[in-house]
Structure formats: C-alpha cells, structure tokens
Amino acid sequence: MEMFSDPAQWLPFTFAGLMGLSILIYVCLDGFDLGVGLLFPFADDDEKDRMVASIGPFWDANETWLVLAIGILLVAFPTAHGLILTALYLPVAAMLVGLILRGVAFEFRAKAGPERKPTWNRAFFIGSLLTSLSQGYMLGMYVMGLQVTAFTLAFSVVTAVFLTVAYSFIGATWLILKADGVLQMKAVDWAKGGIWGVVLGMGAVSLATPFVSPRIFDKWFSMPEVFMLMPLPLLSGVLVLAIWLMLRKMPYPRDTWAWVPFTMTTLLFTLGFFGMAYSFYPYVVPETLTLYESASAPESLFIIFIGTCVVLPMIAGYTVLSYVIFRGKATELRYD
Amino acid sequence: MDTLLLSRIQFGANISFHILFPTITIALGWVLLYFKLRFTRSGDEKWIKAYRFWVKVFALSFALGVVSGITMSFQFGTNWPGFMEKVGNVAGPLLAYEVMTAFFLEAVFLGIMLFGFSKVPSWVHTLATFLVAFGTTMSAFWIIVLSSWMHTPDGFEMRDGVAFATDWWDIIFNPSMPYRLAHMLLASGLTISFLLAGISAYRWLRNDRTEDVRAALVTGLSLGAMLIPLQILIGDLHGLNTLKYQPAKVAAMEGNWETRGNVPLLLFAVPDEEARTNHFEIGIPNGASVILKHKADGVVPGLNDFVDEDGTALHSPVAPVFYAFRIMIGTGVAMLLLSWVSVGMMMYRRRGVEALPKVMLWAMIPMGFSGWLATLAGWYTTEIGRQPWLVSGVMITKEAVADVPAPMVAGTLAVYLTIYVVLLTAYIGVIFYLARTAGTAKNQPGGGSGVLRPGMGRKLPDHVPAE
Numbered sequence: 001m002e003m004f005s006d007p008a009q010w011l012p013f014t015f016a017g018l019m020g021l022s023i024l025i026y027v028c029l030d031g032f033d034l035g036v037g038l039l040f041p042f043a044d045d046d047e048k049d050r051m052v053a054s055i056g057p058f059w060d061a062n063e064t065w066l067v068l069a070i071g072i073l074l075v076a077f078p079t080a081h082g083l084i085l086t087a088l089y090l091p092v093a094a095m096l097v098g099l100i101l102r103g104v105a106f107e108f109r110a111k112a113g114p115e116r117k118p119t120w121n122r123a124f125f126i127g128s129l130l131t132s133l134s135q136g137y138m139l140g141m142y143v144m145g146l147q148v149t150a151f152t153l154a155f156s157v158v159t160a161v162f163l164t165v166a167y168s169f170i171g172a173t174w175l176i177l178k179a180d181g182v183l184q185m186k187a188v189d190w191a192k193g194g195i196w197g198v199v200l201g202m203g204a205v206s207l208a209t210p211f212v213s214p215r216i217f218d219k220w221f222s223m224p225e226v227f228m229l230m231p232l233p234l235l236s237g238v239l240v241l242a243i244w245l246m247l248r249k250m251p252y253p254r255d256t257w258a259w260v261p262f263t264m265t266t267l268l269f270t271l272g273f274f275g276m277a278y279s280f281y282p283y284v285v286p287e288t289l290t291l292y293e294s295a296s297a298p299e300s301l302f303i304i305f306i307g308t309c310v311v312l313p314m315i316a317g318y319t320v321l322s323y324v325i326f327r328g329k330a331t332e333l334r335y336d
Numbered sequence: 337m338d339t340l341l342l343s344r345i346q347f348g349a350n351i352s353f354h355i356l357f358p359t360i361t362i363a364l365g366w367v368l369l370y371f372k373l374r375f376t377r378s379g380d381e382k383w384i385k386a387y388r389f390w391v392k393v394f395a396l397s398f399a400l401g402v403v404s405g406i407t408m409s410f411q412f413g414t415n416w417p418g419f420m421e422k423v424g425n426v427a428g429p430l431l432a433y434e435v436m437t438a439f440f441l442e443a444v445f446l447g448i449m450l451f452g453f454s455k456v457p458s459w460v461h462t463l464a465t466f467l468v469a470f471g472t473t474m475s476a477f478w479i480i481v482l483s484s485w486m487h488t489p490d491g492f493e494m495r496d497g498v499a500f501a502t503d504w505w506d507i508i509f510n511p512s513m514p515y516r517l518a519h520m521l522l523a524s525g526l527t528i529s530f531l532l533a534g535i536s537a538y539r540w541l542r543n544d545r546t547e548d549v550r551a552a553l554v555t556g557l558s559l560g561a562m563l564i565p566l567q568i569l570i571g572d573l574h575g576l577n578t579l580k581y582q583p584a585k586v587a588a589m590e591g592n593w594e595t596r597g598n599v600p601l602l603l604f605a606v607p608d609e610e611a612r613t614n615h616f617e618i619g620i621p622n623g624a625s626v627i628l629k630h631k632a633d634g635v636v637p638g639l640n641d642f643v644d645e646d647g648t649a650l651h652s653p654v655a656p657v658f659y660a661f662r663i664m665i666g667t668g669v670a671m672l673l674l675s676w677v678s679v680g681m682m683m684y685r686r687r688g689v690e691a692l693p694k695v696m697l698w699a700m701i702p703m704g705f706s707g708w709l710a711t712l713a714g715w716y717t718t719e720i721g722r723q724p725w726l727v728s729g730v731m732i733t734k735e736a737v738a739d740v741p742a743p744m745v746a747g748t749l750a751v752y753l754t755i756y757v758v759l760l761t762a763y764i765g766v767i768f769y770l771a772r773t774a775g776t777a778k779n780q781p782g783g784g785s786g787v788l789r790p791g792m793g794r795k796l797p798d799h800v801p802a803e
Contacts, residue, residue: 057447060402064435064443067409071435074412074420075428082417086738089414093748096407097755103403104759107396112766113773297500300425304432311436315444322444325455333451335388 011305012295015076016284018308022069024273028170028266029062035171037102037128038164039190040121047183048121052106054178054330059106061319063099073284076301080284080294087146088138095134102127110333129164136163136201143209143276145286155208162204165197170269173243173261176250178330184258188250191261195247198265199240202272206233209279213287216279232275239268340737342745343415346752350408352712353756357401359711362476362521363528364394365469367555368449372462385548386555389774390532393767395450400763402443407752415745418736423499423727426492426507427482434478442471473521480520484513486727487718488581499730511581515574516718522567523714526671527707529563532556533678534704535771537697540689544775550689554682560675568668572627578718579628582728583637584651585721589661590624591654595641597633599624604662607654612640652723656716664713667706674703705764 033055043051055062073081085092101123109120140156141148172194175187210217220229243264251258284291295301337345368387375383409431412420420427448456448464456464491506492499501507533556539549579586591607591614592599601623605614625634642651674696681691726733 057451060399060446061440061443063402063406064439067406067439068435070409070413071432074409075424075432078417078420078424078428081413081420082738085410085413086417086740089740089744090748092410092414093751096410097751099406100403100755100759103399104762107399108762108766111392111396111770112762113769296428297425297498300429300501303501303504304429307429307433307436311440315436315440318444319440322447325448325452334454335391335450 007298007302008295009292011298011301012076012291014305015072015295015301016281016291018312019069019072019076020273020277022065022072024270026062026065026069027273028269029058029065031167031170031269032174032262033059033062033171034102034128034132035167035169036174037124037171038132038168039171039175039187040125040128042190043183043186047186049332050179050183050330051175052109052124053333054175056106056333057322057326059103061322063103075304076296077284077291077294078296080289080291083285083289084142084146088141091134091137091141095131095138098127098130098132098134100127102131132164132167133160136160139163139205142286143205144212145288155204159201159204162197162201165194166201169194169198170262170265173265177258177262180255180329184251188247192244192247195240195244198268202236202268205272206275209276215287219279229278232271236268236271239264239271243268337742337746339740339742339745340734342742342749343737343740344733346745346749347408347411347415349749349753349756350404350411352715353760354401354404354408355711355715356708356760357397357404358472358476359524359527359707360397360531361394361401362472363524364390364397364531365465365472367528367532367559368394369462369465369469370555372465376458376462380547382547382551385546386552389548389770390552391450392770393531393535395446396763396766398442398446400759415738415740416736417738418731419726422497422731422735423492426485426489426499426501429501429504430478430482430485430507434475438471438475438478442468442475445471476520476524477517480517481508481510481513484516485510487516487722488512489727489730494730499727512574512577515570515577518570519567519574519714520711522563522570523707523711525563526560526567527711529556529560529675530671530700530706531704533560533675534700534702535767537700538704538768539771539774541694541697541701542772544771546775553689557675557678557682560671561679564668564672564675568672571668576628578721579637582721584639584642585657585718586628587637587639587642588652588654588657588721589717590628590636591658592624592636592638593640595635595638597625597635598622599628599634599636601627602658605658607658609649609654650724652721657721660713660716660720664710664717667710667713670703671706671710674699 036051036055039051040048070081073084105120105124105127109117109124112120137156137160140159141152143159144152144155169191172187172191176184176191179187210220219225243261246257246261250261280286282290282292284294368391371383371387371390374380375387445464445467448461449468452464453461485507488511489499490510491501491503491508493502494500532552536549536553536556539545540553575586575589578589587593590599591602591605593612593614598621600617600619600621602614602617602619605617605619607614622632624636625632628634628636639649639651639654643649678692678696678700681696682688684691722728724732724734726736
C-alpha cells in the first residue's frame with residue numbers, strides 16, 4: 001500500500017473518511033430527531049410530549065456530529081471549508097437559524113408557562129423544517145458543483161423537499177421503535193406517507209450526479225465498474241421494498257420487529273452515502289478542489305489523528321451507553 | 337457599512353450572545369456536583385431540591401450555548417475564511433480537541449444527568465454530573481488556549497505566509513493562557529455565585545423560603561465572597577502579563593497617551609482619538625504607575641508609541657477599551673461590596689439569611705446578572721484591545737474577512753440580532769418564571785420536556801406557596 005507510507009496521502013484520506021462518517025452519523029441520528037420535529041403538526045399535544053421524550057436524551061449529542069463534521073472540514077481542509085461555506089452563505093445562515101430555533105424551543109416548551117407552549121411547539125416545528133430544507137438545498141447545490149444557474153437552483157429546491165420528507169420518514173421509523181399504542185400506529189402511517197421522499201431523493205441525486213459530471217459518469221458506467229457497483233442500487237431497492245412490505249403489516253403482535261424499519265432506513269442512508277462518496281472522491285469541492293490539495297499540514301493533521309484514535313472509541317462507547325440507558329419505549333422525561 | 341465592519345459586528349454579536357451561556361454552565365456544572373455530593377453525604381432533601389431547580393437552569397443555558405456555539409463554528413468559514421487559511425494549522429487541532437474531548441462528553445452525559453436520575457444508580461448520575469462539569473471546563477480550556485494564542489502567539493513558524501506548528505507545548509501554554517484561563521473560570525464562578533444569590537433572593541422575597549432556597553442563597557453569597565478577592569488578584573496578574581506582551585492594549589485600558597512615569601489611575605475620562613488626549617479626567621495621582629510598576633514614578637507605555645510613521649494607529653480604538661475596562665472593574669467592586677457585606681451580616685451572631693435587610697435582597701436581583709456584565713466588559717476590553725490584529729503580529733483582522741456582499745451580511749446580521757434579543761428575553765423571563773413556580777405544584781414534573789403524570793403532587797415541598 002504505497003498510499004499509507006506518505007502522510008500527505010493517508011492523512012487527508014483518513015480525515016475525509018472521518019468527516020464522511022460524521023456526516024453519515026449526523027444524517028441518521030439528527031435525521032431522526034429532525035424528523036420527529038417535522039411530524040409535530042400531525043400529532044396531538046400528549047403525543048408531542050412523548051415524541052420529544054423519545055429524542056430528549058439524544059438530540060444534543062446527535063447535533064454534535066454536525067459540529068464534528070464541520071470541524072473536520074474546518075481543520076483538515078481549510079480552503080475547502082472557506083470555499084464551500086462562502087458559496088452556501090445564505091442556506092447555512094438559514095440552517096443555523098433553524099438549529100437555534102429548534103434547540104431552544106426544545107427547552108423552552110417544557111419550561112416556559114403552559115400558555116407559551118403552543119408557540120414553542122410551533123418554533124420547534126419551524127426550526128426543524130428550516131434546518132431540513134436548508135440541508136437538502138445544500139445537498140442539491142453540492143451535487144451540482146456549487147454552480148448557480150436556474151437549473152441548479154430548481155434542482156436544489158427539489159432535493160430540499162425530498163430530504164425533508166426523508167427526515168420525516170426516518171423520524172417516523174424512530175417513533176415506531178420508541179412509541180406504542182396510537183402514536184405508534186400513527187408513526188406507521190407517517191412512515192408510509194414519507195417513504196416516497198427517500199426513494200425520489202436518492203433517485204434524484206443518483207441520476208443527477210453522473211449527468212452533471214462526465215468524470216462521475218465514467219466512474220459508474222464503464223466496464224467492469226458497472227457490474228461491481230450493481231449491488232449498491234439493487235440492495236437499496238431491496239431495502240425499500242422490504243421496509244414497505246413491513247410497514248403494511250405493522251405493528252406486529254407483541255411489538256416484534258419494531259426496530260427493523262429504523263435499522264433498515266439507516267442502512268439505506270448508508271448505501272446512499274457510499275454511492276455519493278464514491279462519485280465525488282477525490283474531490284472535496286466537486287470538480288474544483290481535491291481533498292489532497294486542500295488538506296492542512298500533515299504535522300497538524302497527525303496531532304489531531306492521535307487524539308482521534310484515543311477519543312473516538314470513547315465517544316462511540318458512551319454514546320452507545322446512553323442509548324442503552326434510555327432504551328425501550330419512550331416514557332416521560334423527568335429530572336427526578 | 338462595509339463587509340468588514342458588518343462581519344465584525346456579526347461575529348461580535350454572536351460571540352457575545354454565546355459567551356453568556358457557557359459562562360453560566362461552566363461553573364454551574366460544578367455547583368450542581370456540589371449539591372449532588374452534599375445530598376449523597378447528608379441525605380438532606382434540600383440539596384437535591386436545589387439540584388433539581390438549578391439543573392433546569394443548566395439545561396436551558398446549555399441548549400442556548402450549544403446552538404449559538406454551532407453558529408460560530410460555521411461563521412469561521414462563512415465570514416472569516418482567511419483565518420483558517422493562514423493559521424489553521426495551529427487553530428485547527430485546538431478546535432478539534434475541543435470538539436472531541438469536550439462537546440461529546442458534555443452532550444452525551446447531559447442526557448444522563450438530566451433524565452437519568454431514576455434510570456441509573458446514584459453514583460452513575462453523580463459521575464455523569466461530574467463529566468458534564470468536566471466537559472464544560474475542558475471546552476473552556478481549549479477555546480481559551482486558542483484565544484490566548486491569538487493574543488500572544490508562540491510555538492509556530494511562518495512558511496510562505498502560512499503558520500506551521502513547531503512546538504505544541506508552547507502553543508498550548510502560550511504566555512497569556514494561564515492568566516486568561518484562570519480569569520475566565522473565576523468569572524464563570526462569580527457569574528454563578530451572583531445568579532444563585534439573585535434568583536434565590538427573588539424567591540426569598542416572594543416568601544418562597546424553603547431550605548433549598550436558603551441553601552442556594554448562602555452558597556451563592558459565600559462562593560462570591562470567596563472568589564472575588566481571588567479574581568482581583570488574578571486580574572491584576574493578567575494585567576501585568578498584558579503589559580509585558582501587549583503594551584498597546586494596556587495603554588488603551590489606562591487611557592495613557594504618552595509613555596511616562598507618575599501616570600494617574602483614571603477613574604473617569606473621555607478619550608479623544610482625534611486630538612489624542614483625554615477630556616474631563618478624574619484620577620488618582622500615580623495610581624496606574626503604582627498598579628502596573630509598583631512604584632509611583634513607574635513608566636507606563638503610552639498610545640503614541642504605537643503609531644505608524646504615516647500616522648495610522650497600530651493600537652486599538654481607545655474609547656471602547658477604556659470604558660469596557662472600567663465597567664468590568666466597577667462591576668467587580670460592586671460584587672465585592674455586596675458579597676462581603678452580606679456574608680458579614682449573615683455571620684454576625686450567626687443569624688443567617690434572616691439578617692439580610694430587604695433592600696440588600698432586592699439589590700441582589702439585578703446583581704444576579706452582574707457576572708454577565710463584567711464578563712462581557714472584560715472580553716470587550718481584551719478582544720477590542722487586540723485590534724487591529726486578529727493574531728497579534730501575524731495577521732490583521734481585515735485579512736481574514738470573506739468576500740461576501742455587504743447586504744448579505746447585513747441581512748443575516750439583522751436576523752441574528754432579532755433572534756438573540758427574543759431569546760435573551762425569553763431566557764431571562766423563563767428563569768424568573770421557573771423561580772416563581774418552583775415552590776408550587778405547577779412546575780413539579782421533571783421540567784425537561786416531560787409529560788405530566790398523575791400523582792406528581794406528592795413531590796410538593798412542605799411550605800406555603802407564594803401565591
């Protein structure tokens with residue numbers, strides 16, 4: 001492995017991998033809690049409390065994966081960070097406003113007086129919506145190589161809608177896992193209503209990517225790659241089908257398999273993620289800047305790398321611990 | 337206004353809003369641990385009641401700190417890309433370590449600290465409280481390291497206009513770091529002391545006189561009385577350190593134009609940068625010389641030493657630094673007076689809280705937020721005092737700003753400002769709301785996003801509600 005003898009090669013590659021992993025974890029984890037926020041208008045007041053209870057102990061840590069991802073982009077690929085974020089100035093600002101709104105609404109809705117609760121509930125939904133839409137919009141712009149034309153803008157609006165629906169879908173599958181009774185049945189219906197967002201969203205990105213760039217087209221549709229990559233779309237199709245068939249029968253007696261839709265959706269997101277990573281590699285700013293060109297000095301990356309090797313397993317460990325402690329159906333959140 | 341100024345206002349607004357909440361959570365985490373440990377050792381209900389009330393304030397402050405912090409992490413890229421391009425090799429790892437050693441620790445264990453009390457053994461809950469407090473402090477450590485490095489950079493070399501790290505020890509323990517860190521941690525401690533006192537005094541005045549309110553009030557005042565002399569000492573040392581490494585900043589803080597001996601300590605003045613002099617000076621003769629050089633004729637650097645040959649100032653704007661410094665000192669003096677007099681009165685014949693006259697309790701309510709005022713004023717002193725440099729001697733602020741159209745920055749600034757005003761109002765409002773309702777059944781269930789459960793009333797404290 002010649003690559004691993006040169007720190008200027010393997011360090012950027014490793015950090016790109018870490019950044020990708022953080023984004024993937026973020027999309028799955030914050031995806032479900034954003035999704036729960038998006039489903040707010042469809043739930044009654046009691047259900048809202050239980051929905052929030054299902055994400056209460058987790059949302060903060062979930063959001064930290066975004067900070068890690070953007071942090072790695074910042075520290076490992078500073079030039080790319082500047083380029084991408086200045087190009088996405090307004091959607092980033094919109095997303096931040098969304099994140100602020102939902103993060104604080106989460107606390108305020110429980111702590112301000114009962115007469116203020118509906119207002120903060122609305123803020124929680126609007127915050128979740130704004131965050132999801134702007135992330136979807138940025139995804140679209142990124143896929144389109146950050147070029148601004150009428151077509152790319154339209155495309156990004158479409159991906160904004162699809163990603164938002166996809167988040168509401170993973171949120172619904174999370175609720176199938178964490179809720180019972182009427183709320184769980186509602187969650188099944190929400191999931192059935194949202195699955196199209198996942199299908200169309202992944203489809204749109206998958207179809208658009210190769211046609212925007214001949215380079216990516218070649219990566220997918222030349223021999224023998226086309227056969228080696230076949231499992232990716234095929235497996236995705238199988239997963240969608242399986243989820244759909246399950247949803248039609250859910251909930252099962254004694255609540256068996258309640259964890260399966262969420263797990264399968266996570267898998268589906270992972271497959272989509274690998275497809276995108278394969279397409280864009282080695283570029284970090286599509287078709288403009290590779291991750292090797294924009295990487296920080298190897299000395300600096302190495303010192304972060306050492307810390308990462310020590311700390312990341314610990315983070316993984318206590319994250320799992322917290323999911324274990326708060327496993328099972330969501331009950332009320334209590335401070336005592 | 338141009339993009340540079342607007343971007344500076346925007347970042348200034350964000351960081352000012354943000355720092356309010358970590359200033360609370362850093363020390364409040366340790367206070368909560370103290371409450372929990374007292375409860376574990378004594379089994380006295382009042383400590384866990386105090387814990388439960390203040391943990392809500394913690395949760396709320398933490399959420400606001402997180403969301404405003406995320407905003408800042410993005411603004412490095414959206415508004416200041418030049419910063420990371422030039423000094424990213426140094427700043428990057430420091431920020432990365434903050435995320436990895438602090439953010440995740442806090443965020444994950446916060447869940448257990450807030451909602452795990454009945455789900456995990458008590459010691460795990462105590463451990464979670466400790467880890468959250470430790471995480472917030474680690475976070476403060478790393479960000480203060482970076483901030484200090486921007487003031488007194490060390491341990492790096494410039495190659496082709498880009499900073500490369502040469503010695504991480506020197507970077508982390510750069511000359512101003514120990515002082516700045518101690519100063520900030522104490523500032524956080526003081527903020528919490530007076531917030532504890534202020535909110536508890538408010539509850540006390542509303543006849544919510546349970547044991548937990550008394551405990552929090554006494555804890556706050558005692559902690560404040562202990563920390564304020566320490567803070568004055570550390571602040572003085574920090575000033576001497578600044579004199580050594582950033583003399584221009586000290587000159588602006590003192591409002592001293594000419595380098596000379598026998599410099600008075602100005603209590604008030606109106607610095608005039610056009611005429612390069614002060615108006616309406618009221619000062620203590622030789623005061624500044626004595627404080628900074630420990631002798632009456634000690635020579636104090638003047639601002640006129642920091643002017644380029646063509647007349648451009650190489651020092652910061654004078655008035656904001658001069659005034660901010662005085663606001664900080666004034667607030668500190670008020671803290672000293674209030675905490676020492678109160679503690680003295682409570683200790684005299686061991687009469688406790690009952691010894692405090694009503695007017696002092698009333699004074700504690702606005703003083704509850706005095707920590708914010710002093711902390712902000714202190715940060716304005718040091719950060720504006722660093723201008724025109726972004727990283728002292730390495731890059732000026734102008735070099736780092738993004739080429740974003742000014743109207744775009746102005747538009748987002750307006751949105752942020754609106755949100756911050758609304759949130760700050762809501763935050764303070766909710767803290768007082770929690771304080772008003774803490775003694776009544778209304779607010780008994782867990783608070784955090786919880787669901788009401790019948791039978792919660794058994795948690796009612798044993799006193800007559802205020803209403």
